[in-house]
Amino acid sequence: MTETTATPETTEPEVLTEIDGNVLVITLNRPKAKNAANAAMAQQMDAILTEFEANDSLYAAVITGAGKTFCSGMDLKGFLKGEKPSIEGKGFLALTQQTISKPVIAAVEGYALAGGFETMLACDMVVAADTAKFGIPEVKRGLAAAAGGLVTLPQRTHRAVAMEMALTGDIYPATFGKENGFVNRIVEDGKALEGALELARTIAANGPLAVKASKRIIVESIDWSTEEKFAKQQEIVDPVFVSADAKEGATAFAEKRAPQWTGK
Template structure:
């Protein structure tokens, strides 16, 4: 059985963590398979959006502690924990979450750009309860995504939080009924995939990278990144399609 399943349809890649017997926990083989999926996603110009989900009604329960005790390394050299946490792909990535998104599983979700979650989904960073710390992006990303006191509470207590609570703080983009997270993520992906792929990738890059830009340089660096978009074939096609009152035919150039 493959630890990770990669499927593409209509410009959307669905990457499924496929260890339901282990609640999709990350062992060495799974981390390497996720990295390979991210590399494939990044290299394929026909893929405009990626969806990351889990089989068997659970998104991911984090690091496989049995694998950890066996001495397995679940961090890859290029992309970090689970083959994604420290270096997500430039393609927009949606987490489709059913059940538990805990510890490293929550950190994988935080590596994505958008989250669609079942109303029954649960989130948490319980590392401190095991004498560990959330070093796969939890401590780094949560403070910028949630109100500071809420972020501190989640990390320092290790408590679980419902999808409704996380949606209330804006961390979850769309709440859906149980069992419909993947369907909801596909609907959101279709909205993104309908847009100009050059513009979408550049927009993601600017939003991610600008967090580290100073006020003095941010417009200059934004313009540097955006300039090729305005001279692209897609920009010309978008204008022509608008004038001709038809759907654009994007080339990704």
């Protein structure tokens, strides 16, 4: 995974990448602007996520923010200039309208607001520092949380909770997110990335075909009827059960060793 090129007005890219074993770490990198998303950041995220999907040696990704902030949302200065921090068909930061086939975990320190909160919601799991703050304050600016706050949040929590967050625009603590189902784990301040990497490494140690199939079923089955859900599930899991990885998993268990996955 190579880092993207910086724009002329910056000294380094708006998004940084690092590989930790089979895990890709993606860092939103505009700390002086509290990682507010601009067009350049969205374009770089698009390239990074496309490469992540295509790289068979990467099993999971963690998205975090530089400078003790996850993402404060859209860069309003850029918005006033006509910039959009989104990619057509893929959404805010090239993530909120698409489903990545591999697990993506958000590591949240500080604020995840507006588009930043919606980017977090687009991730499969969330590890948050106990000092993290969440909110979709768009209504306070005469805008609407159209990058997932209004359509994704109700699927991740109770309707009444989503309604309150969207209509008040208030800011909420990490404990609120854990209590209402959109935060998986809360860790000490400064430990969100460490906690997310621990979770990502645990996932990446499992069979990649099985992980991808499991995620796909959980994502897609929300639209399946009771009558069709097991048949549709079977179509997705059948190739997993006859894969080389399935045989390797059983063999490794019998031989009391760690499996060597090939993704085949």
